Amino acid sequence: MSAVTVILFVTIFCYIFARQSCRERRSLHGFALVDHVYKSFTADRLAVCFIACNAQSSCQSLNYDLVDKTCQFNNNTKYHRAKYLVEKPTSVYADNPDSGEFTVKMGGFAEAVKLVHVSGSVSCASGKWSKWGCGPGGPFRTLVTTSTNLILLPESKELTYKISGYDVNSKEFIFTKFSNPLRLSSGQELRLWYSLDLFNHSEHDNKGKSCADVYAKYITS
Numbered sequence: 512m513s514a515v516t517v518i519l520f521v522t523i524f525c526y527i528f529a530r531q532s533c534r535e536r537r538s539l540h541g542f543a544l545v546d547h548v549y550k551s552f553t554a555d556r557l558a559v560c561f562i563a564c565n566a567q568s569s570c571q572s573l574n575y576d577l578v579d580k581t582c583q584f585n586n587n588t589k590y591h592r593a594k595y596l597v598e599k600p601t602s603v604y605a606d607n608p609d610s611g612e613f614t615v616k617m618g619g620f621a622e623a624v625k626l627v628h629v630s631g632s633v634s635c636a637s638g639k640w641s642k643w644g645c646g647p648g649g650p651f652r653t654l655v656t657t658s659t660n661l662i663l664l665p666e667s668k669e670l671t672y673k674i675s676g677y678d679v680n681s682k683e684f685i686f687t688k689f690s691n692p693l694r695l696s697s698g699q700e701l702r703l704w705y706s707l708d709l710f711n712h713s714e715h716d717n718k719g720k721s722c723a724d725v726y727a728k729y730i731t732s
Contacts, residue, residue: 538605543574545595547585554582557603564607569660569709571612575603588612591658591700612658615699619729620692624655624664626703626723627683633719635707642721644671644679651679654709655686658700666690670706692730 550570554560557575560582564570567584574583578601588606589596591614596604632640639646643653650671655664662668664686677684695701703725707717 542604543599543602548583550584618697621727623687623728625726629722631721641679652706654704
């Protein structure tokens, strides 16, 4: 098997603690996503429900009942679980535009995955900002996971890591030298996470937004 470089554009997406999105999605009145609710509570207004969901990357979308004021957080969206979106006259469905999900446009066996910074920065401590970690000189804290939040990259599954030749303020960096090619499927949902956010650890001083393009280098025979 010979290796041929094929750079495939996947998508653009946002991740971690964003307050504005790189993409916009509208709410749907009269609909709700069922069988994917992981948290439910009472909120006086839809805006309160949305702000609460927006603050958590684990909240992929929400349902809000206009009558009984119930706010529900979903662990998926109508885009990936369309058959679970049902009509409910008193409900409003809305996506969390900052959930960090993206979809593989063309599958294959990847020997490398490249992340290219588009805009923004993130912080986990006062005055410390970077594109991919907590602050200058620190380790990378950017993770690629499955739709169920299993870590795919880095291959070591470490929550903080170093990559030779790159730092947390590099314009781009590459996951490579896999023990086995990374199999990606067309239409597969993946997510980009900040490690502290994924495990809800020490989030009190986390803030910011960073957007990136994702590319895959596939092996062809």
